[in-house]
Amino acid sequence: MSATAGSADGVRTIIDKLGIDTDAVVMEIGFDSDIDSALREAVIARVGELHDEDTDEVVDVVLLWWRDEDGDLVDVLMDARSPLSEEGVVWLLTPKPGRDGHIESAEISEAAPTAGLSSTSSVNAGEDWVATRLVAPRGR
Template sequence: MSATAGQAADGVRSLADRFGIEPGMVVMEMGYDDDVDEDLRDALADRCGELVDEDTDEVVDAVLLWYRDGDGDLFEVLTDALGPLADTGVVWLVTPKAGRDGHVEPSDISESAPTAGLQQTSTVNAGKDWTAARLVTPRGARKSK
């Protein structure tokens, strides 16, 4: 069996792979509540170690941002996520899928992300009830930080 087939058969590994999380990365979690996908959290924590909370003083490689419609201004939340993020870091904006409580319209993300200085590069299935948008700082903007 190839490593790729083994990873695909192991749901924990494939979730962490989809998010590009590697051992030793520092991953900050924001917006945690009792509705989050625990399988996703466990998969990422298993890969990188523990998830740090938003009070961390560390520079982080990735932000796992749980956001639901009604969680406040998306622009402000994204701006807060950028504070501890490394120049080459990524924000994973995890929102409820269409038809779920708290669903966020894609247009809200496409309007708020660029205003916060982020660009959406992809979207992945983040579990039964969640989808995740990968947001990064555009290459040209990284140098001006």
């Protein structure tokens, strides 16, 4: 939920859908002024802190805010995959259709396998964002 459109309970429900537990190590990539600040703040409240892409930690979750104009999606997905634990997940957060920076699902479907990831599901992540769950295939 966005800061203006959602309740705290709605944001917690989204975090639960994203599977972010209190002991998760979470890395964030692509932070900018257009992200859903209520969602981000709720994740921080749940896990304590977000690591940036320079972390040496093995991470459980990567929150990747990505827009069409941000560059090469394959490259950033490969960077996001590197610090993931074996059971880790990348949540690719992209603007919804009709919003500035929207990415077609076909682009995600093409980029993910090239980066060694599989798309498994998508959830509504607020007023302006959709989250696509990307995981490494088993036995990578």
